[in-house]
Amino acid sequence: MTAPIIALDGVCRDFTRHADYAERLANAVLRRAGPSRVRAVDSVSLTVAPGEVLGIVGESGCGKSTLARMIAGILKPTAGTIRVAGTDLATAPERERRAASLAVQMVFQDPTASLNPRARVIDLVGEAPVAHGMVAPREKERFVCDLLARVGLDPSARSLFVHQFSGGQRARIAIARALAVNPKILVCDESTAALDVSIQAQIINLFMQLRADMGLTYVFVSHDLGVVEHISDRIAVMYLGRVVELAETEAMFAEPKHPYTRALLEEVPRLEPVKRRFSAVRGEMPSPLAPPPGCHFHPRCPIAVERCSTERPALRPVGDGRLAACHFA
Amino acid sequence: MSGAPALEVTDLSIAFQSRHGLLTAVHGVSFSVGRGEVLGLVGESGSGKSVTGLAVMGLLDAAGRITSGSVRLLGTELVGLSERQLRKRRGRDISMIFQDPSTTLNPVLRVDTQIIEALTAHERLSQKAARARAVSALEAVGIPSPAERLTAYPHQFSGGMRQRLAIAIALLHRPAVLIADEPTTALDVTIQAQVLSEVQKLAADQGTGLVWISHDLSVVSGLADRVAVMYAGRIVETGSVADILTDPAHPYTSGLIASVPSRNRRGSPLAQIRGAMPSLAAVPPGCPFHPRCDFASGICARAMPEPLAFADRIVRCHHPLAAAARAETLSA
Ligand SMILES: Nc1ncnc2c1ncn2[C@@H]1O[C@H](COP(=O)(O)OP(=O)(O)OP(=O)(O)O)[C@@H](O)[C@H]1O
Numbered sequence: 252m253t254a255p256i257i258a259l260d261g262v263c264r265d266f267t268r269h270a271d272y273a274e275r276l277a278n279a280v281l282r283r284a285g286p287s288r289v290r291a292v293d294s295v296s297l298t299v300a301p302g303e304v305l306g307i308v309g310e311s312g313c314g315k316s317t318l319a320r321m322i323a324g325i326l327k328p329t330a331g332t333i334r335v336a337g338t339d340l341a342t343a344p345e346r347e348r349r350a351a352s353l354a355v356q357m358v359f360q361d362p363t364a365s366l367n368p369r370a371r372v373i374d375l376v377g378e379a380p381v382a383h384g385m386v387a388p389r390e391k392e393r394f395v396c397d398l399l400a401r402v403g404l405d406p407s408a409r410s411l412f413v414h415q416f417s418g419g420q421r422a423r424i425a426i427a428r429a430l431a432v433n434p435k436i437l438v439c440d441e442s443t444a445a446l447d448v449s450i451q452a453q454i455i456n457l458f459m460q461l462r463a464d465m466g467l468t469y470v471f472v473s474h475d476l477g478v479v480e481h482i483s484d485r486i487a488v489m490y491l492g493r494v495v496e497l498a499e500t501e502a503m504f505a506e507p508k509h510p511y512t513r514a515l516l517e518e519v520p521r522l523e524p525v526k527r528r529f530s531a532v533r534g535e536m537p538s539p540l541a542p543p544p545g546c547h548f549h550p551r552c553p554i555a556v557e558r559c560s561t562e563r564p565a566l567r568p569v570g571d572g573r574l575a576a577c578h579f580a
Numbered sequence: 581m582s583g584a585p586a587l588e589v590t591d592l593s594i595a596f597q598s599r600h601g602l603l604t605a606v607h608g609v610s611f612s613v614g615r616g617e618v619l620g621l622v623g624e625s626g627s628g629k630s631v632t633g634l635a636v637m638g639l640l641d642a643a644g645r646i647t648s649g650s651v652r653l654l655g656t657e658l659v660g661l662s663e664r665q666l667r668k669r670r671g672r673d674i675s676m677i678f679q680d681p682s683t684t685l686n687p688v689l690r691v692d693t694q695i696i697e698a699l700t701a702h703e704r705l706s707q708k709a710a711r712a713r714a715v716s717a718l719e720a721v722g723i724p725s726p727a728e729r730l731t732a733y734p735h736q737f738s739g740g741m742r743q744r745l746a747i748a749i750a751l752l753h754r755p756a757v758l759i760a761d762e763p764t765t766a767l768d769v770t771i772q773a774q775v776l777s778e779v780q781k782l783a784a785d786q787g788t789g790l791v792w793i794s795h796d797l798s799v800v801s802g803l804a805d806r807v808a809v810m811y812a813g814r815i816v817e818t819g820s821v822a823d824i825l826t827d828p829a830h831p832y833t834s835g836l837i838a839s840v841p842s843r844n845r846r847g848s849p850l851a852q853i854r855g856a857m858p859s860l861a862a863v864p865p866g867c868p869f870h871p872r873c874d875f876a877s878g879i880c881a882r883a884m885p886e887p888l889a890f891a892d893r894i895v896r897c898h899h900p901l902a903a904a905a906r907a908e909t910l911s912a
Pocket residue numbers: 266267268289290291309310311312313314315316317318474539
């Protein structure tokens with residue numbers, strides 16, 4: 252087996268949250284100390300092989316973005332280690348750390364928010380590689396034109412501003428910008444979520460084309476299971492900060508092992524010419540401020556027993572190289 | 581009128597006053613919904629779905645107006661009614677729910693106050709009877725311990741529960757028609773499924789005609805009886821869910837279906853439609869889809885295709901795909 256290009260070991264991230272007005276009021280009235288710490292990511296260990304696409308799925312607030320930002324080096328873990336291409340981002344010497352952090356680039360959901368509205372495309376895309384000495388200033392224009400063509404944009408649009416592009420074109424600009432520093436890994440956080448279906452298909456095809464051409468590794472975060480299923484080699488399912496199942500895509504869709512994965516896959520709207528009866532996992536997503544003890548999923552789990560509410564199930568091998576965190580998987 | 585559909589929209593056009601003059605956002609849209617029937621109105625961003633829903637409700641903002649066409653609710657014409665007359669109908673015979681439930685809910689009023697207000701707007705009820713109705717309304721949309729939840733404020737509910745509240749209020753008077761504008765788009769998959777199941781059950785039990793607006797063909801395919809597909813302000817195809825998914829007649833519908841990831845072999849390139857939807861100010865002449873269409877011919881760039889009816893379906897295309905439609909064009 253080749254050495255993993257990304258390796259996470261026991262990674263945690265806590266946030267201290269400031270209670271909003273209503274919460275403070277409730278806390279005061281009920282004389283309780285407001286819980287204020289959220290464990291957004293809870294002891295995640297996983298690896299990604301070079302050239303692999305790892306999908307991360309789960310519902311709102313489960314910690315996908317927090318995990319993605321830590322892998323991209325934008326956010327520090329509060330515990331555990333993250334190694335990218337063999338380098339521990341927290342302890343490596345400055346030069347090594349710089350190189351490693353260029354090797355992993357992030358593509359966000361909303362390009363309008365992550366791209367400076369007053370900069371022209373040529374600068375948005377060309378600035379970083381020039382600043383890092385990867386491209387000579389006089390080469391910048393040609394470099395940017397090549398890159399724009401590569402992501403399917405007309406190079407003659409290089410002097411325009413972001414607001415002059417459609418949603419799909421903006422997504423392409425964000426991708427060109429990430430590719431400009433010649434990364435090995437792209438971390439995509441809901442990069443197609445804001446796009447229409449017909450445009451989303453164009454961008455997913457671009458991601459797959461770039462992977463084939465440049466041997467990129469992807470961490471692909473999305474709440475859209477159809478998209479993740481299509482693009483990923485393996486998938487990690489998260490629930491309230493924890494990875495509850497990790498398996499190869501086909502195996503997971505064929506036979507989900509964790510009750511939460513099962514529920515999630517069942518409820519994905521499918522394009523089928525038959526009316527269906529929507530049923531659903533019972534209950535709501537618990538507050539991340541006070542997650543249920545034991546297995547976080549137990550209040551909603553159809554097969555939960557006594558033990559589930561006290562004992563945390565470890566993410567453990569359940570055969571065929573798969574992992575699941577359930578006492579009964 | 582007994583035979584009239586719950587809602588019948590005929591040749592509806594809607595325009596907005598803008599810097600570029602009067603821009604038509606919706607062109608000659610026609611559809612109807614029977615009692616207990618679910619119509620899915622599908623299309624990509626900017627295709628005119630919300631504007632159509634708002635116009636039917638008489639809720640267009642000041643810049644927009646209906647320039648032609650008719651909206652008949654239980655056989656009665658709504659276009660041309662005064663705001664006062666419309667208000668008598670809204671909430672009683674026809675309701676709307678939105679992607680953001682706070683459009684319907686007032687953040688500073690308790691839930692019971694809002695529900696009782698909505699009830700007494702159209703019915704004379706004692707406080708006690710109104711309370712009882714409010715409790716059963718919350719119960720019907722699956723809100724646990726409804727009697728206690730009544731005294732809460734909207735912000736004390738989760739997103740999914742808030743959307744259920746909005747649905748409960750919209751269905752208080754058992755309206756003949758409910759227009760739902762992407763009410764589950766912002767919700768998580770498991771919560772979306774809960775809300776869909778409640779709406780599906782209620783609409784069937786109460787015989788409400790449901791217009792379900794969505795950009796997501798997958799959601800609509802599980803919920804609707806019939807689908808109308810919109811592109812650049814026009815309905816380009818209407819038919820049963822089964823017909824449209826298995827044998828789409830319009831090249832745009834076919835492209836949309838093909839680009840859904842689960843319809844493609846994992847890892848293979850997705851079928852894609854080239855280009856993007858035109859903006860209102862730059863809609864191409866002829867068939868507005870022609871710059872993106874693989875089947876376009878000379879006539880497509882010159883003439884707008886007329887609606888073609890066949891086998892209980894309608895398509896607007898010079899070169900329709902479905903086998904049945906082709907037979908029809910040949911015989912015509
Ligand atoms: N900067 C922050 N400060 C405080 N809490 C945070 C912060 N960022 C995230 N959180 C909390 O951490 C948890 C995980 O958030 P995260 O954004 O990673 O979820 P997500 O899975 O990406 O959700 P979504 O699908 O909504 O994007 C949430 O409870 C969130 O409120």
